[in-house]
Amino acid sequence: MSSITKFTNCHLIDNGKLYQNTDLYVDNKTQKIIHKPLNFNNIDNIKIIDLKGEILAPGFIDIQNNGIYGLNFSNLNTNSTDEDIKEFKLFYKDAMKKYLSTGVTSLCPTVTSNFSDVYLKVLPIYKRSRLNNQCDSLGAHLEGPFINKQKKGCHPVETFVDANPTIVKPEDKLLEIYGGEKNLLENVCIITAAPEIPGVLELIPFITQNTNCVYAIGHTMTDYNTGLKAINNGCTMITHLYNAMPQPHHRDAGVIGLINTPNVSEKNLPYFGLICDGVHVNPSMINLAYKSNPEKCVLVTDAMHLIGLPDGSYKWDDQIIVKTGDKLYLKDTTTLAGASTTLPQCIRNLMKWSNITLPEAVKTCTNNAAKSIGLEKEKGFLNVGCDADFVVLDHNGYVTRVFKLGNEFKSSDINEDIEYQIETEKSNNKHNNSSRISAVL
Template identity: 75%
Template sequence: MPYTRFTNCHLIDNGELYEFTDLYIDNNTRKIANKPRDSNEITRTIDLHQQIIAPGFIDIQNNGIYGLNFSSLNENSTKEDVKEFQRFYRDAMTKYLSTGVTSLCPTVTSNFPSVYTKVLPLYKKSRLSNQTDSLGAHLEGPFINLQKKGCHPSETFVDAKGGENKLLQVYGGKDNLLENVCIITAAPEIPGVLDLIPFVKQQNCVFAIGHTMADYKTGVDAIENGCTMITHLYNAMPQPHHRDAGVVGLINTPAVPPSQTPYFGLICDGVHIDPSMVNLAYKSNPTKCVLVTDAMHMIGLPDGEYKWDDQVIVKTGDRLYLKNTDTLAGAATTLPQCVRNLMKWANIGLPEAVKAVTNTAALSIGIENEKGFLNVGCDADLVVLNQDGFVTRVYKLGNEISSSDIPQSSYSREHKIQAVL
């Protein structure tokens, strides 16, 4: 049985740095393997010149990439439109892999049932060697609060008074949820939502609180009903007060056992959240922090104005706003940059920061036996990093991919960097 050995390298996993530790891949299964007993079975050896291997990065909230809006199909989309969208999707996911993100949850913002019916089958969980995998869609809305709508179209908003039938009607049926969806973000104060959390869990979906006016007690009730995540902490929710902690207070609430405190997405781009508040949240419960991009489809595109449904978004660097307003419309910062930001703002090392886009991200959606770790049996989805946290190359199921993250000035010194952390 043929194996690949990565050698002269350091590993990052579980928030720790394991110096000069080899890693092995079974070339048949394309999974991480134990060291083979017979050295003759090692058919390829890759010297990483003291660089660092980590699990591939996981992005659990991303609205679009390289011009592709994950929500752009609708009831008027023809079969040819769908085929063109699929081609665009494959191309965009191939490009996104070069940033070091090996898996993501394509995020569909609040929409009409016809949109979910069209797009969700395209986001069925995948396992590919040449593009970023889908882990299933993240459905952000439409069961959300009008007062915290952000840039979501309010004409799509609904309540859940009809219970399970209403949920299935909106999202296109039980099979659509079971096969194509990973996360549902909703506001627990919307009528009917709180009671639906157990049903959502039964469909193997994560329930996340988001775009909400929920108070602290309602948040605790949601956790007790099975909520395990908060979507983009601080954003689209009431801000905490020392006598009214709100949803933000749930990240380290004493009302439930520590194991039940929810994971929380944190957009570490310097646009959505002030660095000091990023630091505050991270330090409050680092084991439950998941860095997310919340990227819009303008990520990877030049600055300018872009049409989004019936709205226009202005992109200036990493900042995206609805035209002629101060309404934030998302981000355009890559996940590796978010990792580097967290290192700086929370004054932590690379191993701890990487954990928030690998181990913790995988645990938050229950895929820790497949991805997000360097454990034997996990997919050989890997990133190679230098000590500054730049991705120098990517391996998808063992297949080497060039990186788009490393700055040009760093190429010349790529193999000279020593992993001193």
């Protein structure tokens, strides 16, 4: 029996453009986008979803996210029992369902610098999924431990390692830390490492060719020329631009200068993650990076597990994180400890700070995000053959509904101005009705 869903009375966002009054069709069996049927008489069942003039866009993709709704993606260790792992999996499933409500339909669970036993236990949980009731994992993002102590951020230095080729075969060290080639092939999407760490430059071709992972520069003190060598070896991404790296100088561009360097072809310029929360990066520097190369800009949340939790102090391993609104700092320091701003809010920030349209901003965490990890034929686009993962947006960029492989979920992205107006109108109507009743009596 053939069955399709037709999204109608809507506008579509894709490729940085708004396609007005355009319908979209989904095969309910494959849960993928299809062409408009040539003959509707051959369709057994047609479900019509009227979006009443709102906007349909691909589901958002978050390629760097450390934790959500109280769940730390790195929170298993040597002492974790089978029961601990079972509970962690249940917690993970619940958190991924909740995160779907923000409009993110797939993400790369990010595991910060850790010991090898942690990777052995957590990575299998993040194997790529295709589910219709929760946010999907696209494979883990391994941020460390091959990173520079001078740009450690909140990563624990006792976990840091190198792959010095004079001591060990670099790929052997990589596999030892991350739990073997199978663990990387099946469960990992991105590896962030500093190219100046001994052995890392030599490892880039192995990472990109043998494990099919994306290699990203991050938490680094590397200079511009070493960055170019990394790109020539296969680097295609920079992790959270500006953060945990030397800042550019007009005679020493550093890592940041790689995003539009004339020494690399336009095609090979690296994608760069950008935390657009107004805390990690000043809005003017957000605008500078975006305008430099909008085709390679990927908005990320870099969210910590405290996203969605109330303000306060929270223990994180042997450290304390203080949450105040969207700001997260290590206690009694000025060290940022990740973020707690949602991806749709980052989109709205980018629209404001770079004076761009909603379609242009949405492109950064749909089209660009999918292309940065090689999934553009499956995710992040409204092309035929892509998964039916969608967000419905109002014209201010707020998520009003979420669809995961065709199943609808309620949004948690609230436009407080609209909510205030609605409550005010309800209150006024109640007052007016009471006045009318009093008058009649």
